Amino acid sequence: DAMVIQNPRYQVTQFGKPVTLSCSQTLNHNVMYWYQQKSSQAPKLLFHYYDKDFNNEADTPDNFQSRRPNTSFCFLDIRSPGLGDAAMYLCATSGDGYTEAFFGQGTRLTVV
Amino acid sequence: AQTVTQSQPEMSVQEAETVTLSCTYDTSENNYYLFWYKQPPSRQMILVIRQEAYKQQNATENRFSVNFQKAAKSFSLKISDSQLGDTAMYFCAFKAAGNKLTFGGGTRVLVKP
Numbered sequence: 001d002a003m004v005i006q007n008p009r010y011q012v013t014q015f016g017k018p019v020t021l022s023c024s025q026t027l028n029h030n031v032m033y034w035y036q037q038k039s040s041q042a043p044k045l046l047f048h049y050y051d052k053d054f055n056n057e058a059d060t061p062d063n064f065q066s067r068r069p070n071t072s073f074c075f076l077d078i079r080s081p082g083l084g085d086a087a088m089y090l091c092a093t094s095g096d097g098y099t100e101a102f103f104g105q106g107t108r109l110t111v112v
Numbered sequence: 113a114q115t116v117t118q119s120q121p122e123m124s125v126q127e128a129e130t131v132t133l134s135c136t137y138d139t140s141e142n143n144y145y146l147f148w149y150k151q152p153p154s155r156q157m158i159l160v161i162r163q164e165a166y167k168q169q170n171a172t173e174n175r176f177s178v179n180f181q182k183a184a185k186s187f188s189l190k191i192s193d194s195q196l197g198d199t200a201m202y203f204c205a206f207k208a209a210g211n212k213l214t215f216g217g218g219t220r221v222l223v224k225p
Contacts (some may be wrong), residue, residue: 031211042203042215043157050211088155094211098145098164101205101213103157 003027006091006104013081013111021076021107023091032074033101034066035090043090049074050096078109086111114139116206116216124222125194132179133189133219135204141165144208146180146187149215152200160202163187194223 004025013019023032031050035043047056049068063085065077078085088108092101115138125131137146148160163171163180171178175192191198204216 033213040201040218040220042217045212045214048211048213055212090157092157092213094207094213096211097209098143098207100145100147100159100162101207102159103149105154105156 004091004093004102004104006089006107008107009105011107011109013078013109015082015111016080019078019081019109021078021089021091021109023074023076023104024072025093025102026072027093027095027102028071029093029102030071030096031094031101032068033090033092033094034064034074034076035092036085037088037090037106046076081109081111083111085109114141114206114208114212114214116204116214118204118216118219120219121217122220122222124224125191127196127223127225128193130190130192131194131221133191133202133204133221135187135189135216137185137187137204137206137216139185139206139208141208144206146178147205147207147213148176148178148187148189149203149205150198150200151203151218152197157203161189191221196223196225199223 033048034046037043068074088106091104094101146163161173179188
């Protein structure tokens with residue numbers, strides 16, 4: 001089945017140690033999103049790609065970076081994770097324009 | 113910038129009854145889509161229903177229906193014949209040109225047996 005896959009499902013990292021989360025899709029969608037979701041809160045958009053065009057949200061910390069080497073894959077890099085970065089990270093994809101987004105199962109990041 | 117507001121942090125409903133979730137939004141766009149997403153305790157976000165702004169007819173998907181009032185910028189979700197599996201967080205979301213998908217704060221729905 002076509003889908004959005006996030007790896008790993010759970011990630012534990014040390015304070016200050018760089019970590020990378022990955023997302024892949026088989027939907028061939030132009031748009032890929034990264035959201036941060038803390039407990040019982042709405043997903044907060046960090047950035048999104050339209051093809052290779054990167055769109056950063058104004059309030060996304062510089063600590064968060066992203067790469068999209070091809071249509072299928074997108075990575076979220078956290079350069080120096082702090083305790084406040086512990087959250088669920090959601091990847092989503094959509095077609096161009098007014099279409100709905102499809103979400104992966106998320107990666108729960110713990111910072112110790 | 114678009115904003116989406118859900119004024120009800122939590123709602124509870126008896127099984128088989130109906131519950132309505134509120135959503136308002138603010139935009140200067142004329143063309144856009146609105147969505148309701150469900151996030152069960154397992155956490156994967158799934159689409160419940162969508163509404164195109166240019167369509168006057170309210171969308172319906174089985175037990176889920178919306179009341180879309182474009183002039184009032186209101187987009188409520190009605191869940192009829194509630195089932196235990198409807199227990200989840202529900203998020204209202206907005207998407208216009210530019211591909212940015214913006215979420216409201218969410219409403220937690222608890223269906224009681």
